[in-house]
Amino acid sequence: MISRHQRILFWVLVACIIAMASLLFWERERARDRISALADATPIDAPYTNTESITLDLANDADGSVTAATRAIALPDEATARARALLEHLVAEYALPDSPHPLQSGAAVDDVFLLPLPIVGHAIDTSAKPNPGGTTSTVPVASTDPAALQPQTPGGELAVINLRSSFVNAHPSGVEVESLTLLSLIGTLHANLPQIEQIRFLVDGQPRETLAGHADLLRTYPSRDTTVQATVPDAP
Amino acid sequence: MLAVATLPCLAQTAPPAVAPVPSLAASPAIPFNRGVILLDPAHGGVDSGSRISDSILEKDVTLNLAFKLRSLLSARGFSVVMTRDSDAATQPGSPNPLTLDDRAGIANHAHAVACLLLHATAAGNGVHLYSSELEATPGEPPANPWLTAQAAWVTQSQRLQKQLGLAFTRSSIPLVMSRASVRPVDSLTCPALVLELAPNGSDNSTLNDSAYQQRVAEAIAAALVFWKNQAQPPANLTPDQIPTAPSAPSTGAKP
Numbered sequence: 504m505i506s507r508h509q510r511i512l513f514w515v516l517v518a519c520i521i522a523m524a525s526l527l528f529w530e531r532e533r534a535r536d537r538i539s540a541l542a543d544a545t546p547i548d549a550p551y552t553n554t555e556s557i558t559l560d561l562a563n564d565a566d567g568s569v570t571a572a573t574r575a576i577a578l579p580d581e582a583t584a585r586a587r588a589l590l591e592h593l594v595a596e597y598a599l600p601d602s603p604h605p606l607q608s609g610a611a612v613d614d615v616f617l618l619p620l621p622i623v624g625h626a627i628d629t630s631a632k633p634n635p636g637g638t639t640s641t642v643p644v645a646s647t648d649p650a651a652l653q654p655q656t657p658g659g660e661l662a663v664i665n666l667r668s669s670f671v672n673a674h675p676s677g678v679e680v681e682s683l684t685l686l687s688l689i690g691t692l693h694a695n696l697p698q699i700e701q702i703r704f705l706v707d708g709q710p711r712e713t714l715a716g717h718a719d720l721l722r723t724y725p726s727r728d729t730t731v732q733a734t735v736p737d738a739p
Numbered sequence: 740m741l742a743v744a745t746l747p748c749l750a751q752t753a754p755p756a757v758a759p760v761p762s763l764a765a766s767p768a769i770p771f772n773r774g775v776i777l778l779d780p781a782h783g784g785v786d787s788g789s790r791i792s793d794s795i796l797e798k799d800v801t802l803n804l805a806f807k808l809r810s811l812l813s814a815r816g817f818s819v820v821m822t823r824d825s826d827a828a829t830q831p832g833s834p835n836p837l838t839l840d841d842r843a844g845i846a847n848h849a850h851a852v853a854c855l856l857l858h859a860t861a862a863g864n865g866v867h868l869y870s871s872e873l874e875a876t877p878g879e880p881p882a883n884p885w886l887t888a889q890a891a892w893v894t895q896s897q898r899l900q901k902q903l904g905l906a907f908t909r910s911s912i913p914l915v916m917s918r919a920s921v922r923p924v925d926s927l928t929c930p931a932l933v934l935e936l937a938p939n940g941s942d943n944s945t946l947n948d949s950a951y952q953q954r955v956a957e958a959i960a961a962a963l964v965f966w967k968n969q970a971q972p973p974a975n976l977t978p979d980q981i982p983t984a985p986s987a988p989s990t991g992a993k994p
Binding site: 564565566567675676677678679680682685712713715716717718719721722724731 | 862863937
Protein backbone atom coordinates (compact mmCIF):
# COMPACT_ATOMS: atom_id res chain seq x y z
CA MET A 504 0.00 0.00 0.00
CA ILE A 505 1.50 3.34 -1.10
CA SER A 506 1.21 5.92 1.52
CA ARG A 507 -0.56 9.23 0.84
CA HIS A 508 2.64 11.21 1.31
CA GLN A 509 4.42 9.15 -1.32
CA ARG A 510 1.62 9.71 -3.85
CA ILE A 511 1.74 13.45 -3.21
CA LEU A 512 5.52 13.46 -3.71
CA PHE A 513 5.18 11.46 -6.95
CA TRP A 514 2.71 13.88 -8.49
CA VAL A 515 4.76 16.87 -7.36
CA LEU A 516 7.79 15.39 -9.08
CA VAL A 517 5.77 14.74 -12.26
CA ALA A 518 4.58 18.34 -12.20
CA CYS A 519 8.18 19.56 -11.80
CA ILE A 520 9.31 17.44 -14.74
CA ILE A 521 6.57 18.85 -16.95
CA ALA A 522 7.43 22.38 -15.82
CA MET A 523 11.14 21.85 -16.50
CA ALA A 524 10.40 20.41 -19.94
CA SER A 525 8.19 23.38 -20.77
CA LEU A 526 10.91 25.81 -19.61
CA LEU A 527 13.56 24.08 -21.67
CA PHE A 528 11.33 24.13 -24.76
CA TRP A 529 10.63 27.84 -24.27
CA GLU A 530 14.32 28.66 -23.81
CA ARG A 531 15.18 26.68 -26.94
CA GLU A 532 12.69 28.68 -28.97
CA ARG A 533 14.16 31.93 -27.71
CA ALA A 534 17.70 30.86 -28.58
CA ARG A 535 16.61 29.85 -32.07
CA ASP A 536 14.98 33.23 -32.63
CA ARG A 537 18.10 35.01 -31.43
CA ILE A 538 20.37 33.05 -33.79
CA SER A 539 18.01 33.62 -36.67
CA ALA A 540 18.14 37.36 -36.02
CA LEU A 541 21.94 37.32 -36.13
CA ALA A 542 21.89 35.54 -39.47
CA ASP A 543 19.75 38.23 -41.08
CA ALA A 544 21.01 38.75 -44.65
CA THR A 545 19.56 42.22 -45.05
CA PRO A 546 22.39 44.38 -46.60
CA ILE A 547 23.71 47.15 -44.36
CA ASP A 548 27.11 48.04 -45.87
CA ALA A 549 27.76 48.92 -49.48
CA PRO A 550 28.07 45.77 -51.59
CA TYR A 551 31.84 45.73 -52.17
CA THR A 552 32.90 43.43 -49.41
CA ASN A 553 33.79 40.62 -51.80
CA THR A 554 37.53 40.31 -52.08
CA GLU A 555 39.21 40.20 -55.45
CA SER A 556 42.72 39.67 -56.69
CA ILE A 557 44.55 42.89 -57.55
CA THR A 558 48.14 43.71 -58.51
CA LEU A 559 50.31 46.06 -56.50
CA ASP A 560 53.62 47.28 -57.95
CA LEU A 561 55.87 47.22 -54.89
CA ALA A 562 59.14 49.15 -54.71
CA ASN A 563 62.37 48.06 -53.10
CA ASP A 564 64.93 50.68 -52.05
CA ALA A 565 67.76 48.18 -51.74
CA ASP A 566 68.02 47.36 -55.44
CA GLY A 567 65.81 50.03 -56.98
CA SER A 568 63.37 47.47 -58.32
CA VAL A 569 59.61 47.53 -58.69
CA THR A 570 57.95 44.12 -58.69
CA ALA A 571 54.32 43.11 -59.14
CA ALA A 572 52.61 41.32 -56.26
CA THR A 573 49.02 40.10 -56.02
CA ARG A 574 46.78 40.73 -53.04
CA ALA A 575 43.16 39.76 -52.30
CA ILE A 576 41.34 42.83 -51.05
CA ALA A 577 37.84 44.28 -51.18
CA LEU A 578 37.42 47.20 -53.53
CA PRO A 579 34.47 49.41 -54.42
CA ASP A 580 33.08 49.22 -57.95
CA GLU A 581 33.09 52.93 -58.67
CA ALA A 582 36.28 53.80 -60.58
CA THR A 583 37.52 56.83 -58.62
CA ALA A 584 36.82 55.21 -55.25
CA ARG A 585 38.50 52.07 -56.55
CA ALA A 586 41.61 54.00 -57.60
CA ARG A 587 41.82 55.73 -54.24
CA ALA A 588 41.35 52.47 -52.32
CA LEU A 589 44.05 50.81 -54.42
CA LEU A 590 46.56 53.55 -53.67
CA GLU A 591 45.71 53.54 -49.97
CA HIS A 592 46.28 49.79 -49.83
CA LEU A 593 49.58 50.28 -51.62
CA VAL A 594 50.81 52.95 -49.21
CA ALA A 595 49.61 50.85 -46.26
CA GLU A 596 51.94 48.07 -47.48
CA TYR A 597 54.87 50.46 -47.25
CA ALA A 598 53.94 51.39 -43.67
CA LEU A 599 54.31 47.80 -42.49
CA PRO A 600 57.36 46.92 -40.36
CA ASP A 601 60.39 45.76 -42.38
CA SER A 602 58.98 47.28 -45.56
CA PRO A 603 61.61 47.40 -48.33
CA HIS A 604 60.38 50.92 -49.16
CA PRO A 605 59.42 52.38 -45.78
CA LEU A 606 56.92 55.23 -45.77
CA GLN A 607 55.02 56.85 -42.94
CA SER A 608 51.66 55.32 -42.12
CA GLY A 609 48.47 57.28 -42.53
CA ALA A 610 46.21 58.45 -45.29
CA ALA A 611 48.15 59.43 -48.41
CA VAL A 612 45.53 60.12 -51.06
CA ASP A 613 42.85 62.71 -50.59
CA ASP A 614 41.06 62.16 -53.90
CA VAL A 615 41.50 60.65 -57.31
CA PHE A 616 39.76 62.34 -60.23
CA LEU A 617 39.32 60.58 -63.56
CA LEU A 618 38.88 62.91 -66.52
CA PRO A 619 38.06 61.69 -70.03
CA LEU A 620 40.67 62.50 -72.66
CA PRO A 621 41.14 64.73 -74.53
CA ILE A 622 40.81 67.47 -71.95
CA VAL A 623 38.48 70.16 -73.23
CA GLY A 624 38.27 73.59 -71.68
CA HIS A 625 36.17 76.61 -72.46
CA ALA A 626 37.16 79.98 -73.88
CA ILE A 627 35.24 83.19 -74.40
CA ASP A 628 33.50 83.22 -77.76
CA THR A 629 34.68 86.48 -79.25
CA SER A 630 32.48 86.09 -82.29
CA ALA A 631 29.23 85.91 -80.27
CA LYS A 632 27.12 88.95 -79.54
CA PRO A 633 26.91 90.12 -75.90
CA ASN A 634 24.13 88.41 -74.03
CA PRO A 635 21.34 90.61 -72.65
CA GLY A 636 21.98 89.52 -69.08
CA GLY A 637 25.65 90.49 -69.22
CA THR A 638 26.82 86.90 -69.42
CA THR A 639 29.50 85.83 -71.87
CA SER A 640 29.24 83.02 -74.39
CA THR A 641 31.95 80.39 -74.34
CA VAL A 642 33.06 77.72 -76.75
CA PRO A 643 34.79 74.41 -75.93
CA VAL A 644 38.49 74.33 -76.80
CA ALA A 645 40.93 71.45 -76.78
CA SER A 646 44.45 71.60 -75.41
CA THR A 647 46.99 73.27 -77.67
CA ASP A 648 49.65 70.79 -76.58
CA PRO A 649 49.72 68.15 -79.32
CA ALA A 650 51.72 65.66 -77.26
CA ALA A 651 49.87 65.70 -73.99
CA LEU A 652 46.33 65.13 -72.88
CA GLN A 653 45.36 63.19 -76.00
CA PRO A 654 43.92 59.68 -75.65
CA GLN A 655 45.79 56.75 -77.16
CA THR A 656 42.57 54.76 -77.37
CA PRO A 657 38.91 55.83 -77.18
CA GLY A 658 37.81 56.06 -73.59
CA GLY A 659 41.27 56.87 -72.28
CA GLU A 660 41.32 58.87 -69.07
CA LEU A 661 43.59 61.24 -67.18
CA ALA A 662 43.90 60.42 -63.48
CA VAL A 663 44.59 63.36 -61.19
CA ILE A 664 45.86 62.09 -57.85
CA ASN A 665 45.43 64.59 -55.06
CA LEU A 666 47.97 63.64 -52.39
CA ARG A 667 47.75 64.77 -48.79
CA SER A 668 50.43 67.23 -47.68
CA SER A 669 50.91 65.17 -44.51
CA PHE A 670 52.06 62.27 -46.69
CA VAL A 671 54.23 64.38 -48.99
CA ASN A 672 55.87 66.35 -46.18
CA ALA A 673 56.82 63.14 -44.38
CA HIS A 674 58.10 61.38 -47.51
CA PRO A 675 61.82 60.44 -47.44
CA SER A 676 63.95 62.65 -49.65
CA GLY A 677 66.08 61.28 -52.48
CA VAL A 678 65.99 60.66 -56.21
CA GLU A 679 65.63 56.89 -55.90
CA VAL A 680 63.13 56.76 -53.06
CA GLU A 681 60.89 59.44 -54.58
CA SER A 682 61.03 57.97 -58.08
CA LEU A 683 60.16 54.53 -56.75
CA THR A 684 57.10 55.89 -54.96
CA LEU A 685 55.85 57.52 -58.15
CA LEU A 686 56.62 54.42 -60.24
CA SER A 687 54.80 52.28 -57.70
CA LEU A 688 51.70 54.49 -57.74
CA ILE A 689 51.69 54.72 -61.53
CA GLY A 690 52.28 51.01 -62.08
CA THR A 691 49.55 49.98 -59.63
CA LEU A 692 46.99 52.17 -61.37
CA HIS A 693 48.10 50.87 -64.76
CA ALA A 694 47.77 47.24 -63.69
CA ASN A 695 44.29 47.58 -62.24
CA LEU A 696 42.65 50.43 -64.16
CA PRO A 697 43.76 50.08 -67.78
CA GLN A 698 41.53 52.93 -68.96
CA ILE A 699 43.92 55.37 -67.24
CA GLU A 700 46.44 56.61 -69.80
CA GLN A 701 47.98 59.64 -68.12
CA ILE A 702 48.55 60.63 -64.52
CA ARG A 703 49.11 63.97 -62.83
CA PHE A 704 49.73 64.77 -59.18
CA LEU A 705 48.48 67.52 -56.90
CA VAL A 706 49.20 68.10 -53.23
CA ASP A 707 46.25 69.38 -51.22
CA GLY A 708 44.69 70.49 -54.49
CA GLN A 709 47.69 72.55 -55.57
CA PRO A 710 50.52 71.78 -58.01
CA ARG A 711 53.89 71.19 -56.32
CA GLU A 712 57.31 71.08 -57.99
CA THR A 713 58.66 67.92 -56.40
CA LEU A 714 57.61 65.10 -54.13
CA ALA A 715 60.32 65.67 -51.51
CA GLY A 716 62.86 67.82 -53.33
CA HIS A 717 63.68 65.60 -56.31
CA ALA A 718 61.03 63.70 -58.30
CA ASP A 719 59.08 65.98 -60.63
CA LEU A 720 55.40 66.36 -59.68
CA LEU A 721 54.56 68.95 -62.32
CA ARG A 722 54.77 66.77 -65.42
CA THR A 723 52.13 64.46 -66.81
CA TYR A 724 53.22 60.85 -66.45
CA PRO A 725 52.11 58.20 -68.93
CA SER A 726 50.38 55.26 -67.28
CA ARG A 727 52.60 52.25 -67.94
CA ASP A 728 54.02 49.05 -66.59
CA THR A 729 56.67 50.28 -64.19
CA THR A 730 58.00 46.94 -63.00
CA VAL A 731 61.77 47.21 -63.31
CA GLN A 732 64.61 45.09 -62.13
CA ALA A 733 67.95 46.40 -61.01
CA THR A 734 70.05 47.01 -64.12
CA VAL A 735 73.60 45.81 -64.30
CA PRO A 736 75.69 47.05 -67.21
CA ASP A 737 77.02 44.47 -69.63
CA ALA A 738 80.68 43.72 -69.60
CA PRO A 739 82.60 45.45 -72.37
CA MET B 740 93.50 75.17 -80.80
CA LEU B 741 90.15 75.92 -79.27
CA ALA B 742 88.46 75.86 -82.65
CA VAL B 743 89.89 72.44 -83.44
CA ALA B 744 88.97 71.09 -80.05
CA THR B 745 85.41 72.24 -80.28
CA LEU B 746 84.74 70.80 -83.72
CA PRO B 747 83.34 67.36 -82.97
CA CYS B 748 84.32 65.73 -86.23
CA LEU B 749 87.96 66.69 -85.84
CA ALA B 750 88.12 66.14 -82.13
CA GLN B 751 87.15 62.50 -82.54
CA THR B 752 90.28 61.73 -84.48
CA ALA B 753 92.61 64.31 -82.99
CA PRO B 754 91.71 65.01 -79.36
CA PRO B 755 93.49 68.04 -77.97
CA ALA B 756 96.66 67.39 -76.09
CA VAL B 757 95.95 70.34 -73.85
CA ALA B 758 92.57 70.87 -72.28
CA PRO B 759 90.74 73.73 -73.94
CA VAL B 760 89.34 76.57 -71.94
CA PRO B 761 85.56 76.28 -71.82
CA SER B 762 84.13 78.78 -74.20
CA LEU B 763 80.74 79.84 -72.94
CA ALA B 764 80.39 82.19 -75.85
CA ALA B 765 80.91 79.45 -78.39
CA SER B 766 78.67 79.22 -81.38
CA PRO B 767 75.44 77.34 -80.71
CA ALA B 768 76.23 75.31 -83.82
CA ILE B 769 78.82 73.41 -81.78
CA PRO B 770 77.00 70.63 -79.92
CA PHE B 771 79.61 70.18 -77.22
CA ASN B 772 83.19 70.70 -76.20
CA ARG B 773 84.93 67.41 -75.50
CA GLY B 774 87.15 68.96 -72.88
CA VAL B 775 84.39 70.36 -70.69
CA ILE B 776 82.47 68.62 -67.92
CA LEU B 777 79.51 70.22 -66.14
CA LEU B 778 79.01 69.37 -62.47
CA ASP B 779 75.86 70.44 -60.69
CA PRO B 780 76.09 69.91 -56.92
CA ALA B 781 72.37 69.87 -56.18
CA HIS B 782 70.71 72.16 -53.63
CA GLY B 783 72.75 74.75 -51.71
CA GLY B 784 72.07 77.78 -49.54
CA VAL B 785 68.71 77.63 -47.82
CA ASP B 786 67.84 74.52 -49.82
CA SER B 787 69.70 71.88 -47.86
CA GLY B 788 68.20 68.95 -49.74
CA SER B 789 67.78 65.67 -47.96
CA ARG B 790 68.63 65.61 -44.23
CA ILE B 791 70.70 62.45 -44.12
CA SER B 792 71.42 62.70 -40.40
CA ASP B 793 71.56 65.40 -37.76
CA SER B 794 74.99 66.47 -38.96
CA ILE B 795 74.94 65.49 -42.64
CA LEU B 796 73.05 67.49 -45.25
CA GLU B 797 72.71 66.55 -48.88
CA LYS B 798 73.95 69.93 -50.10
CA ASP B 799 77.27 69.42 -48.28
CA VAL B 800 77.79 65.89 -49.56
CA THR B 801 77.14 66.91 -53.15
CA LEU B 802 79.53 69.85 -52.91
CA ASN B 803 82.30 67.73 -51.38
CA LEU B 804 81.88 65.10 -54.07
CA ALA B 805 81.94 67.81 -56.73
CA PHE B 806 85.22 69.22 -55.37
CA LYS B 807 86.83 65.79 -55.46
CA LEU B 808 85.58 65.23 -58.98
CA ARG B 809 86.81 68.62 -60.11
CA SER B 810 90.31 67.89 -58.87
CA LEU B 811 90.44 64.50 -60.55
CA LEU B 812 88.98 65.74 -63.82
CA SER B 813 91.28 68.76 -63.94
CA ALA B 814 94.24 66.43 -63.47
CA ARG B 815 93.02 64.46 -66.48
CA GLY B 816 92.87 67.52 -68.72
CA PHE B 817 89.22 68.46 -68.43
CA SER B 818 87.88 71.90 -67.75
CA VAL B 819 85.14 71.72 -65.17
CA VAL B 820 82.19 74.08 -64.96
CA MET B 821 80.28 74.00 -61.68
CA THR B 822 76.88 75.51 -61.09
CA ARG B 823 78.00 76.40 -57.55
CA ASP B 824 81.34 76.16 -55.77
CA SER B 825 80.26 77.31 -52.32
CA ASP B 826 77.37 76.62 -50.01
CA ALA B 827 75.28 79.43 -51.44
CA ALA B 828 73.57 78.74 -54.74
CA THR B 829 73.06 82.21 -56.16
CA GLN B 830 72.99 83.70 -59.58
CA PRO B 831 76.30 85.22 -60.72
CA GLY B 832 76.57 88.80 -59.46
CA SER B 833 73.23 88.63 -57.74
CA PRO B 834 71.94 87.49 -54.35
CA ASN B 835 68.98 85.83 -56.01
CA PRO B 836 68.92 82.07 -55.47
CA LEU B 837 69.81 79.81 -58.35
CA THR B 838 66.71 78.20 -59.79
CA LEU B 839 66.65 74.83 -61.49
CA ASP B 840 66.20 76.59 -64.83
CA ASP B 841 69.27 78.72 -64.04
CA ARG B 842 71.29 75.57 -63.48
CA ALA B 843 70.09 74.16 -66.79
CA GLY B 844 71.00 77.44 -68.47
CA ILE B 845 74.55 77.28 -67.11
CA ALA B 846 74.86 73.69 -68.30
CA ASN B 847 73.56 74.45 -71.78
CA HIS B 848 75.88 77.42 -72.21
CA ALA B 849 78.87 75.28 -71.21
CA HIS B 850 78.35 72.84 -74.14
CA ALA B 851 79.83 70.11 -71.96
CA VAL B 852 80.55 66.60 -73.16
CA ALA B 853 78.86 65.33 -69.99
CA CYS B 854 76.58 66.95 -67.44
CA LEU B 855 76.37 65.31 -64.03
CA LEU B 856 73.71 66.36 -61.56
CA LEU B 857 75.00 65.25 -58.16
CA HIS B 858 72.63 64.22 -55.39
CA ALA B 859 72.90 62.23 -52.17
CA THR B 860 70.47 60.13 -50.18
CA ALA B 861 70.27 57.91 -47.13
CA ALA B 862 68.14 55.34 -48.97
CA GLY B 863 69.74 52.30 -50.60
CA ASN B 864 73.48 51.98 -50.98
CA GLY B 865 76.20 52.58 -53.53
CA VAL B 866 75.49 54.81 -56.49
CA HIS B 867 72.19 55.44 -58.28
CA LEU B 868 72.44 56.54 -61.90
CA TYR B 869 69.45 58.00 -63.70
CA SER B 870 68.93 59.20 -67.23
CA SER B 871 65.94 61.22 -68.40
CA GLU B 872 62.56 59.53 -68.78
CA LEU B 873 61.98 61.35 -72.05
CA GLU B 874 61.72 59.21 -75.15
CA ALA B 875 64.45 59.81 -77.70
CA THR B 876 63.26 62.04 -80.53
CA PRO B 877 66.26 62.54 -82.80
CA GLY B 878 65.81 65.39 -85.20
CA GLU B 879 62.18 66.09 -84.32
CA PRO B 880 61.53 69.46 -82.71
CA PRO B 881 59.74 68.82 -79.41
CA ALA B 882 56.51 70.62 -78.67
CA ASN B 883 57.95 72.49 -75.71
CA PRO B 884 61.71 72.73 -76.31
CA TRP B 885 62.71 73.88 -72.82
CA LEU B 886 60.98 71.08 -70.93
CA THR B 887 61.89 68.37 -73.45
CA ALA B 888 65.28 69.58 -74.71
CA GLN B 889 66.97 66.43 -73.39
CA ALA B 890 64.92 64.26 -75.76
CA ALA B 891 67.44 64.74 -78.56
CA TRP B 892 70.27 63.71 -76.22
CA VAL B 893 68.67 60.78 -74.41
CA THR B 894 70.45 58.18 -76.51
CA GLN B 895 73.84 59.72 -75.69
CA SER B 896 72.86 60.04 -72.03
CA GLN B 897 72.06 56.34 -71.90
CA ARG B 898 75.40 55.49 -73.46
CA LEU B 899 77.13 57.64 -70.86
CA GLN B 900 75.06 55.90 -68.18
CA LYS B 901 76.30 52.53 -69.41
CA GLN B 902 79.89 53.78 -69.46
CA LEU B 903 79.69 55.03 -65.89
CA GLY B 904 77.88 51.88 -64.81
CA LEU B 905 80.72 49.76 -66.08
CA ALA B 906 83.22 51.88 -64.18
CA PHE B 907 81.30 51.47 -60.92
CA THR B 908 80.99 47.74 -61.47
CA ARG B 909 84.74 47.48 -62.03
CA SER B 910 85.27 49.42 -58.79
CA SER B 911 82.91 47.08 -56.90
CA ILE B 912 80.59 49.94 -56.02
CA PRO B 913 76.94 48.83 -55.73
CA LEU B 914 74.96 50.33 -58.56
CA VAL B 915 71.33 51.00 -59.48
CA MET B 916 70.64 52.27 -63.00
CA SER B 917 67.25 53.49 -64.09
CA ARG B 918 65.37 56.43 -65.57
CA ALA B 919 63.78 59.21 -63.57
CA SER B 920 62.13 62.54 -64.01
CA VAL B 921 64.23 64.92 -61.93
CA ARG B 922 64.34 68.56 -62.85
CA PRO B 923 66.24 70.09 -64.58
CA VAL B 924 67.67 67.09 -66.44
CA ASP B 925 64.93 67.22 -69.09
CA SER B 926 66.05 70.75 -70.07
CA LEU B 927 69.72 69.91 -70.62
CA THR B 928 71.27 69.88 -74.10
CA CYS B 929 74.17 67.58 -73.28
CA PRO B 930 74.66 63.93 -72.34
CA ALA B 931 73.19 64.27 -68.86
CA LEU B 932 72.81 61.99 -65.85
CA VAL B 933 71.53 62.29 -62.33
CA LEU B 934 74.10 60.66 -60.06
CA GLU B 935 72.89 59.98 -56.54
CA LEU B 936 75.41 58.94 -53.92
CA ALA B 937 74.00 56.53 -51.32
CA PRO B 938 75.76 55.16 -48.23
CA ASN B 939 78.46 52.53 -48.49
CA GLY B 940 76.54 49.74 -46.77
CA SER B 941 73.92 50.59 -44.19
CA ASP B 942 75.83 53.29 -42.31
CA ASN B 943 74.64 56.73 -43.39
CA SER B 944 77.75 58.40 -42.02
CA THR B 945 79.78 56.85 -44.85
CA LEU B 946 78.30 59.50 -47.13
CA ASN B 947 80.72 61.92 -45.50
CA ASP B 948 83.60 59.46 -45.69
CA SER B 949 86.31 61.08 -47.77
CA ALA B 950 87.78 57.75 -48.91
CA TYR B 951 84.40 56.51 -50.12
CA GLN B 952 83.74 59.75 -51.99
CA GLN B 953 87.21 59.58 -53.51
CA ARG B 954 86.61 56.01 -54.72
CA VAL B 955 83.36 57.05 -56.38
CA ALA B 956 84.96 60.14 -57.90
CA GLU B 957 87.85 58.13 -59.32
CA ALA B 958 85.45 55.71 -60.99
CA ILE B 959 83.56 58.62 -62.54
CA ALA B 960 86.73 60.35 -63.72
CA ALA B 961 88.05 57.15 -65.30
CA ALA B 962 84.78 56.63 -67.17
CA LEU B 963 84.70 60.21 -68.42
CA VAL B 964 88.18 59.86 -69.91
CA PHE B 965 86.80 57.06 -72.10
CA TRP B 966 83.59 58.94 -72.73
CA LYS B 967 85.45 62.01 -73.97
CA ASN B 968 86.15 60.37 -77.32
CA GLN B 969 83.01 58.26 -77.54
CA ALA B 970 80.40 61.00 -77.27
CA GLN B 971 78.56 61.86 -80.45
CA PRO B 972 76.27 64.81 -81.08
CA PRO B 973 72.64 64.06 -81.93
CA ALA B 974 72.45 63.25 -85.64
CA ASN B 975 69.95 65.84 -86.76
CA LEU B 976 70.32 68.51 -84.12
CA THR B 977 70.41 71.92 -85.70
CA PRO B 978 71.42 75.17 -84.04
CA ASP B 979 67.81 76.35 -84.05
CA GLN B 980 66.81 73.48 -81.82
CA ILE B 981 69.16 74.31 -78.97
CA PRO B 982 66.95 76.08 -76.45
CA THR B 983 67.96 78.49 -73.73
CA ALA B 984 66.18 79.37 -70.54
CA PRO B 985 64.25 82.64 -70.75
CA SER B 986 66.30 84.23 -67.95
CA ALA B 987 69.25 81.87 -67.81
CA PRO B 988 72.52 83.39 -66.65
CA SER B 989 75.23 83.62 -69.23
CA THR B 990 77.92 82.02 -67.11
CA GLY B 991 78.40 79.88 -64.08
CA ALA B 992 80.92 79.40 -61.33
CA LYS B 993 84.19 78.18 -62.71
CA PRO B 994 87.14 76.70 -60.94
